[in-house]
Amino acid sequence: MAKQSILVVCPGRGTYNAPELGYLARHHGGRAELAAFDALRAGRGAPTLSELDGAAKFSPALHTRGDIAAPLIYAASYLDFLSIDRDRFEVVAVTGNSMGWYTALACAGAVSGEHGFAIADAMGVNSQKHAPGGQAVLVLAGEDWRVDPALRRAVDAAMVRHGVLPSIHLGGMLVVAGSKAALDALEKDLPGLSRPPLRLAGHGPFHTPLMAESANAARASLPATWFGRPEVPLIDGRGKIWRRFESDAESLWDYTFGHQILAPYDFTTAMTVAIREFAPDRIVLLGPGETLGGAIGQVLVALNWLDIGSKDAFSSRQGEDATLIGMGRPGQREYVV
Template identity: 50%
Template sequence: MRTAVVICPGRGTYGAAELGYLARHHAGAGEIAAFDAIRAAAGQETVSALDGAERFSTAKHTRGDAASPLIYACSLLDALSLTGVEVVAVTGNSMGWYTALAAAGAVTPTAGFEIANTMGTLMQAHMIGGQLVYPFLGDDWRPDPARKAALLEIVAGIGARAGHVLGLSIDLGGMLVLAGNAEGLAAFEAAVPRVDRFPMRLANHAGFHTELQAPVAAEGQSRLGVELFGGPRRPLIDGRGHIWWPHATDPAQLRAYTLGHQVTEPYDFTRAIATAAREFAPDLFIVTGPGTTMGGAVAQSLVLAGWQGLACREDVRAASAAAPFIVSMGDPGQRALLG
């Protein structure tokens, strides 16, 4: 049986093409009714209604209080549907950490939904700061640590200015996701050359994984108790590259990380993937849906880690042609590879 690391995506992965994802892939799943009940009790539109909308609305579907529960539901049910592979570890990107908690068995599906829905709702209600994305790798994906260091130096310089807040939010393969206030984001946009569509602002995204989110972290801690958390049944890799092991995890510490560091400090997805590759050497890296955008970040992270001699984009293409090792469940053709 093939071994696999499961990777749960974060915000920005449920778009127009994903409308109806739950209905297409998971109609009748009992978890959906439970998720809908939680939303209905809070006076919120159910995930079934959001997923079943006649058309996709950027204004509605990308809000934190809609995108987070939708992505969680799609991603977790994909993870739970996996058969024919041995899942040796679980990780996620940003909001995908909440899904990873449930996929690894550290929280129940409904507890994970409560966490994702609560934090997404709080971030939307506060909406402190914003995010943008900027690449530091070229089209060939060859590692360029000097360019990354130079960009981070620009970020640090802007963040040190009076009235400016800017910092690294997510280390995402060959991309830097930056977060800050309006002044900090605008200063970065003025300081760097335009590369295709970048720097690109992310709609309805707050300043995640920075000190700006301290009020959100505090309110999340007041609403979400330790009783929601347990120890994982599978190894769980967080946004520092740290592994939470079965039978060796303190639920209180896992909660403290989830509602503290994970909210207010940078999320190192690149390191999480490097840890997954080096510590577990899986046959497959399975990216759950929705969306298909995370596969590139996973591949870039493996190149940056030098995994199995990968040094550039062409190496990834050649290795994938010989034996696909990154599978995005949001892509129907790749999903079929899982049987």
């Protein structure tokens, strides 16, 4: 039987929440890679992933902190990737959202699994080094998951008026960043949205020039020698495809700790390029959570991919012959492992 082609998507921050507590133990307990990650953290006196994942209760103050969330999410996603049945599925491309870029590097083979973990672990710490500011999520899509261009223009104009910067283009959503005062002023000046803006607790002004200190720390401590050419095509937050025989390791390092930190991350474009260029049979969203599923669905609707032209069409397709497989969703995970 011919293998099915899959696009692998690596999730970012905000995907390890209370329902995901115990994810590593449930799905990856006893794996040598998890033991290696634990040893790396124990070696620097940090709580191990097994200890954090095995806590009796989820603590928002602890588990959503950058230096805790990033390594937990990386480990869950990377080990999910290793669990995919390669006898049945061929990975034709890999991409990720925001912090998921570090996981994507390892899944694509541009860095080793342990170096990818070390990068995610270090960037979880570095992400807390930034100028004052935070992020908010604006839901621009309507009930049909489509975005009204006039609404988008009005939001962009309000952002300019108050000095708020785009952070992540996320399907029918836009993550914005800026100082607290700027975000406060923007919220009062926004046109009517389907939902109120959501401030992301514990998040800095990621993917903006306000993260310069984080970028400088990464360049100083995470060497370019860890990077190589990806083994499978890797799509970054601009939509650029890094192919095995066309990629330069130094340039990949420079993007990862430069543009990727300091400029907007366009997940919408990354997904659009990946889907159009590689036309995968399925899209596999790695765990731990599934909050990125809606954004992926909104990209499919915008492209009218496989005649998925609305939220209802997406839901119908998922019920009949799912295009998107979420490894963090019971009932779908079993399809690919």
